[in-house]
Amino acid sequence: MEQKHPKIERILDNIAKVMIGKRHVAELSVVALLADGHVLLEDVPGVGKTMMVRALAKSIGASFRRIQFTPDLLPSDVTGVSIYNAKEQEFVFRPGPIMGNIILADEINRTSPKTQSALLEGMEEASVTIDGVTRLLEKPFFVMATQNPVEYEGTYPLPEAQLDRFLLKMKMGYPDASEEMEVLERAQYIPPIVELESVISLEELRLLQEEVKEVHVDGTIKRYIVELASRTREHKHIFLGASPRGSIALMKAGQAYALLKGRDFVLPDDIQYLAPYIFAHRIILKPEAKYEGLSAEDIVEIIVTKTPVPVQRLVNQE
Amino acid sequence: MRGDSANQSKFGYLLLYFLGFLLLWEWVKPLGELTDTGNLAIFVAFMGMALLLKYINLSRILRFSIITLYILTIIHHFYYKNHVLIGLVWIIAFIKNAAANIDLLLTSRWFEISNDFKTLLFFLLLCLMTYLISYWVVVRKKMLLFFLVSVVYVTVLDTFTVYHADSAIIRLIVNGFAILGIQTYYRTIETEKITYSSLAITRWMLPLGLLIACSVCLGFSGPKQDPIWPDPVPFIKSYSDIVSGQGTVSTVGYGENDDKLGGAFESDSTVVFQAKASVRHYWKVENKNFYTGKGWEVANVASDSIIRLPENEKLYFFSLPDKKKSEFKATVTVDRKYKHIPYPEPMGLTKVKAGEASYFDFDVNKEKILSYGEDQSSVQLSEYSIEYEQPRYDVNLLRKTGNPDFRTGIRLSPQELDLYTQLPTTVPQRVKDLAGEITVNKNNSFDQAKAIEDYFDGEDFVYDQRNVPFPAENQDYVDQFLFDTKVGYCDNYSTSMVVLLRSLGIPSRWAKGYSDGEFIRSEDNQNIYEITNNNAHSWVEVFFEGTGWVPFEPTKGFTNSARFQYPASGASSVQASAPQTEQKKATPVKPDQETAKKPASSSDTGLVENLKEVWENNKAWAFGILLILSLAVWGIYRSRGKWMPKIWLRIYKNKTPETYFLKTYPILLSELDRYGLKRPEGQTLREYAGYVDSFFYTMDMIRLTGVYEHMIYKGESKDTDWKEVHQMWERLMNKTIA
Structure with missing residues (x-):
C-alpha cells in the first residue's frame, strides 16, 4: 500500500548509511528541506546532529557550513564582512558561513540576540543585508539549528517570534542498544561519512521542491x-x-x-x-x-x- | 497480598452463601402460616447447616453423614421418641413405614402419607435446594432466575393467600440486589482475569451498597399510588370458574338461582314478553328474603305458603284498600315462556286470566305466581291478561312508621320482622357503620331508606355489567361492592341497599323481575312495551307499617316507578320523582361514558377537545398501545444489526460503485460502528481500516479505504477495478450482520 518516492528514498537510504536508526529524524529533515523550511533540533550533544546534517548535505551535493554559536560571536561572523583590499583599493565582501546551502547552527541559544537575529533574518528572507547591500542566499537554503535543553546558564533562549521561523522542531533521542552497538562497530573503522557520495543533484532537489508545491x-x-x-x-x-x-x-x-x-x-x-x-x-x-x-x-x-x-x-x- | 485477596474472596463467598440462605428462608417462611408445617426453626437450621457444610467444602462422605444424622435425629425426636435413639428398632420401623409410603406415593394417594415420611421428603427437598444454591453461588455465579422466581413466589402468595409479604418483599429486594451485585463483581473478576484488590472491592461494594440503600429507602419512603386495578383475585377466580365450567359470564336474563351473586354479564336483547298497558312500571316475578353473604335464598315465612288464587274473582289479596290508587288493565304476550308470570310492581294485582291455564298458585314466601294446567302440571303461558291497581304512596304515612302512637293493622309479625331484618354474621361491622353514617340525622324509616337510595347516586359508584368480580372466598358480596369495587349492576346495588337497611333494623327484601322495557308503539289507546332479557332487574322493597311493601330503586341509572305523594308543602305533590324519570332514561349505560360523550359532541372547541376526551377515557388503552408500539420499535431498533446491512446491500446491489462509493463507504463505516468496531473521531480512516482488517483477518478494508481516501482527499476517483471494490464492500457489509 505505502509507496515511496524513488528519489527521496535514495536520499534517505544514503543518510541511513551513516545514521543508524533515526529514520524519522532523517525523514523530517528531508521534509523540512523539501518544504523550504528550517529545523530546530533540541537535544544534548553527541547524539549525531552534525552527522545528520552533514550526511544530508553530502547526499544532495550541497555545500555544508557549520556555525558554532558562542556568546562572543558577532553578526558579521555569520553573514560575512567587507574587508578593505589595499591592492585593489576597495572593499571586498568575504561571505560568512550563512552563504551555504545547508547550515548547521550549533547551540543557537548560546549567542546574543543580535547575532541570532542575523541568522534568523537570513532564514526568513532568504537574503542578508550587509553594509547596505542585500545579498540573496543561494537555493536551497536549509538551516538546522540545535539547542541544548540541559544547560540554561548563560543562554539567550530564542523568543517565540523567532521560534516561529523554524518549520519544525524535533528531538533526536538516543539510539537504542542494538543501534548503539552498530554505531560503535562502525566507528572502529573509517568514519563512513567521508565515503558518502551525493545521490541527487541540487538541480534535482529544486525540482523536488517544485514537485512538493504540486x-x-x-x-x-x-x-x-x-x-x-x-x-x-x-x-x-x-x-x-x-x-x-x-x-x-x-x-x-x-x-x-x-x-x-x-x-x-x-x-x-x-x-x-x-x-x-x-x-x-x-x-x-x-x-x-x-x-x-x-x-x-x-x-x-x-x-x-x-x-x-x-x-x-x-x-x-x- | 495473595493470601489477603484469597481471604477476601472467601469472605465474599461466605456472604453469598449467607444471602442465598436468606433467600431460601423467604421460601420457607410462609409455610408456617399457610400450611400445617410446624417447627420451621428445625428446617431453617438444617438449611443453614447444609449451606455451611457446602461452604467449608467438607468431604462428600462427611457431609452426607452429618446431614443424614441430623435428619434421623429430628425424625426420631418427633416420631419415634419411645425408642432409644441409638437402636435399630425405630430405624427398621421407619424404613418399613417409608417403604409403605413410597407405595402410597406411586399410587398417588398423597393424603395418606404419614408425617415422618413427609418430613423426610421435605428434608430431601431442602437438600436439593441448598445444593442448587451452592451451585448458583460457586459454579454459575448467577442467581437472577432464582431471585425472580422468589419474587414471583412471594407476590403470588401475598395476592392469593392470607400471607402478608409487605416486609418480605423488601427483604427479598435488598437481598436479591446484593446477591446480583456481588455475583456480577465475581463474574467480572473471573472473565476479565483481574486480580483481586481491596481497592476494587471497595470501589464496587460501596456504590452497590449505596445504590441498594438508596433505592430501597426511596421506594419505601416515596409516595405510592393505590392500585388502579381492582383486586385481580376475584376476576381470576371467576375466570377459572368459567374454565372449569362452574361459574359464568352469564348472559343477562331471568335466573332462578341467586345463591351466588357477582360476575360479569353479557347483554342479551332476546325479547321475553310484550305488554300492552297504559302505564310504565316494573314487572315483578318474585322476591327473596334471606341474605347469605354471597347471594339470596328463600326462607319460609309461612308454613303453608302456596295459595291458590281465586278464579274469576277480584284478588283482594294484593289490593290494599287504604292506598290511593289507579286501576289499569294489561295484556301480556310472552315470547320466552316461563312457568312463572311477571306482574306489575308496585303490586296491586286484582285479576289474572289466561286461556291456557286453569288455575294460578301464589307462593307467599317468594310472592311468585305460577300457572297450572288442568292436569295440575305447570304450564308455560303464551298470553295472559291482568288487571291491577297502581298505588300512590302517602309519604306522610310512610314517615309514621315506627312511631309508637301509630296504630295500624298492617304490620309484620315478630317472626317476619326477624326474617326481614336478618343478616349473616359475614357482614362486616364497617357496612353497619356506613349505614349509620348515611342515615345520620334521619329520624324515620322512609327518610333513612331514601338517604340510602340516594347514596348510590354518588360519583363513587359506577354501573357496569362486565367488570364485576365474584367476591373472594371470605368476602361479603355487599362489603366487596360498597368498599372495594364500587362497580356493579342492579344486584349489587339492590342487595347492598337491603343489607344497609337491615343493619338499621328496617325490614326489607330483595325483589326481582324486569324493568319497564322499551316503548314500541301505541295500539288501541294503549302502549306496547317490549321487555327483553336486558331488562332483567332487581330492586328493593321496604316494609312500612300501615302501608306495606314499598319499592325502592338504588341502582344507578334507574328510576323508581312507584309513585309517592309528598306532603302539600312540596311544590309538586303527585310525583316527586316524575321529572327525573324523563331525564334519566332507564337504560343501563355506564354513567361516565354518557357524560363523557355529551360535551364532546356539543363543544365548539372541536377536535382537540374531542381527542382529549378520547385520551382521557381510554388512557389505559392508549398507554398500553403506546407501550407495545415503543417496545416493538425498540425491538426492531435493537435487532437492526440483522436487517440494516441487508437492506443496504439490496439498495446498492446493482449500483455502479464508482458513483455511489462516496455514499456506500460511509454506510459501511456506520454499520461497522454499530457492529462494535468504534472509530474514535480523532482516528484517521487508514488507522481504522487497519484495525478493522486485523479484526476480521481481511485486507478489504484497507484497500477500500485507499480508494475512498483518493476520492475525498484528492477529489478524484482512482482508476481501479470497481467490480472488485463492490465485492469487497459487500463482503465487509456481510460481516457486520450480527
Whole structure:
C-alpha cells in the first residue's frame, strides 16, 4: 500500500548509511528541506546532529557550513564582512558561513540576540543585508539549528517570534542498544561519512521542491488543518495558540511528507503525524499545564486525538 | 497480598452463601402460616447447616453423614421418641413405614402419607435446594432466575393467600440486589482475569451498597399510588370458574338461582314478553328474603305458603284498600315462556286470566305466581291478561312508621320482622357503620331508606355489567361492592341497599323481575312495551307499617316507578320523582361514558377537545398501545444489526460503485460502528481500516479505504477495478450482520 518516492528514498537510504536508526529524524529533515523550511533540533550533544546534517548535505551535493554559536560571536561572523583590499583599493565582501546551502547552527541559544537575529533574518528572507547591500542566499537554503535543553546558564533562549521561523522542531533521542552497538562497530573503522557520495543533484532537489508545491491539498484537509490550529488557540492549557504561519507550515510540511510517501495528495494521517513537530514550538503553555507535567507536544497530541478527522467530502465541494 | 485477596474472596463467598440462605428462608417462611408445617426453626437450621457444610467444602462422605444424622435425629425426636435413639428398632420401623409410603406415593394417594415420611421428603427437598444454591453461588455465579422466581413466589402468595409479604418483599429486594451485585463483581473478576484488590472491592461494594440503600429507602419512603386495578383475585377466580365450567359470564336474563351473586354479564336483547298497558312500571316475578353473604335464598315465612288464587274473582289479596290508587288493565304476550308470570310492581294485582291455564298458585314466601294446567302440571303461558291497581304512596304515612302512637293493622309479625331484618354474621361491622353514617340525622324509616337510595347516586359508584368480580372466598358480596369495587349492576346495588337497611333494623327484601322495557308503539289507546332479557332487574322493597311493601330503586341509572305523594308543602305533590324519570332514561349505560360523550359532541372547541376526551377515557388503552408500539420499535431498533446491512446491500446491489462509493463507504463505516468496531473521531480512516482488517483477518478494508481516501482527499476517483471494490464492500457489509 505505502509507496515511496524513488528519489527521496535514495536520499534517505544514503543518510541511513551513516545514521543508524533515526529514520524519522532523517525523514523530517528531508521534509523540512523539501518544504523550504528550517529545523530546530533540541537535544544534548553527541547524539549525531552534525552527522545528520552533514550526511544530508553530502547526499544532495550541497555545500555544508557549520556555525558554532558562542556568546562572543558577532553578526558579521555569520553573514560575512567587507574587508578593505589595499591592492585593489576597495572593499571586498568575504561571505560568512550563512552563504551555504545547508547550515548547521550549533547551540543557537548560546549567542546574543543580535547575532541570532542575523541568522534568523537570513532564514526568513532568504537574503542578508550587509553594509547596505542585500545579498540573496543561494537555493536551497536549509538551516538546522540545535539547542541544548540541559544547560540554561548563560543562554539567550530564542523568543517565540523567532521560534516561529523554524518549520519544525524535533528531538533526536538516543539510539537504542542494538543501534548503539552498530554505531560503535562502525566507528572502529573509517568514519563512513567521508565515503558518502551525493545521490541527487541540487538541480534535482529544486525540482523536488517544485514537485512538493504540486501535491494536492484538498479542501477537507485544509479545513482539518484550520480546525487543528484553531483548537490550539482555544485550548484551556494554551496561552498562545498556533499562528496562521503555523497552519501554512503544517500544510507545506504535509505536502512534503505526502511526496516523501510517494503520494500526490495529503492525507489526514500526514497532518496528524506532523502536527506535534510543527505546532509544539509555536504555542505557549499556561503555567497550569507545566504543573501538570504536560509538554507542548503532549497537548498537541491530545488536540489531534480529539479533533474529528474529516471522513466525507465537504458539502460545498460536491 | 495473595493470601489477603484469597481471604477476601472467601469472605465474599461466605456472604453469598449467607444471602442465598436468606433467600431460601423467604421460601420457607410462609409455610408456617399457610400450611400445617410446624417447627420451621428445625428446617431453617438444617438449611443453614447444609449451606455451611457446602461452604467449608467438607468431604462428600462427611457431609452426607452429618446431614443424614441430623435428619434421623429430628425424625426420631418427633416420631419415634419411645425408642432409644441409638437402636435399630425405630430405624427398621421407619424404613418399613417409608417403604409403605413410597407405595402410597406411586399410587398417588398423597393424603395418606404419614408425617415422618413427609418430613423426610421435605428434608430431601431442602437438600436439593441448598445444593442448587451452592451451585448458583460457586459454579454459575448467577442467581437472577432464582431471585425472580422468589419474587414471583412471594407476590403470588401475598395476592392469593392470607400471607402478608409487605416486609418480605423488601427483604427479598435488598437481598436479591446484593446477591446480583456481588455475583456480577465475581463474574467480572473471573472473565476479565483481574486480580483481586481491596481497592476494587471497595470501589464496587460501596456504590452497590449505596445504590441498594438508596433505592430501597426511596421506594419505601416515596409516595405510592393505590392500585388502579381492582383486586385481580376475584376476576381470576371467576375466570377459572368459567374454565372449569362452574361459574359464568352469564348472559343477562331471568335466573332462578341467586345463591351466588357477582360476575360479569353479557347483554342479551332476546325479547321475553310484550305488554300492552297504559302505564310504565316494573314487572315483578318474585322476591327473596334471606341474605347469605354471597347471594339470596328463600326462607319460609309461612308454613303453608302456596295459595291458590281465586278464579274469576277480584284478588283482594294484593289490593290494599287504604292506598290511593289507579286501576289499569294489561295484556301480556310472552315470547320466552316461563312457568312463572311477571306482574306489575308496585303490586296491586286484582285479576289474572289466561286461556291456557286453569288455575294460578301464589307462593307467599317468594310472592311468585305460577300457572297450572288442568292436569295440575305447570304450564308455560303464551298470553295472559291482568288487571291491577297502581298505588300512590302517602309519604306522610310512610314517615309514621315506627312511631309508637301509630296504630295500624298492617304490620309484620315478630317472626317476619326477624326474617326481614336478618343478616349473616359475614357482614362486616364497617357496612353497619356506613349505614349509620348515611342515615345520620334521619329520624324515620322512609327518610333513612331514601338517604340510602340516594347514596348510590354518588360519583363513587359506577354501573357496569362486565367488570364485576365474584367476591373472594371470605368476602361479603355487599362489603366487596360498597368498599372495594364500587362497580356493579342492579344486584349489587339492590342487595347492598337491603343489607344497609337491615343493619338499621328496617325490614326489607330483595325483589326481582324486569324493568319497564322499551316503548314500541301505541295500539288501541294503549302502549306496547317490549321487555327483553336486558331488562332483567332487581330492586328493593321496604316494609312500612300501615302501608306495606314499598319499592325502592338504588341502582344507578334507574328510576323508581312507584309513585309517592309528598306532603302539600312540596311544590309538586303527585310525583316527586316524575321529572327525573324523563331525564334519566332507564337504560343501563355506564354513567361516565354518557357524560363523557355529551360535551364532546356539543363543544365548539372541536377536535382537540374531542381527542382529549378520547385520551382521557381510554388512557389505559392508549398507554398500553403506546407501550407495545415503543417496545416493538425498540425491538426492531435493537435487532437492526440483522436487517440494516441487508437492506443496504439490496439498495446498492446493482449500483455502479464508482458513483455511489462516496455514499456506500460511509454506510459501511456506520454499520461497522454499530457492529462494535468504534472509530474514535480523532482516528484517521487508514488507522481504522487497519484495525478493522486485523479484526476480521481481511485486507478489504484497507484497500477500500485507499480508494475512498483518493476520492475525498484528492477529489478524484482512482482508476481501479470497481467490480472488485463492490465485492469487497459487500463482503465487509456481510460481516457486520450480527
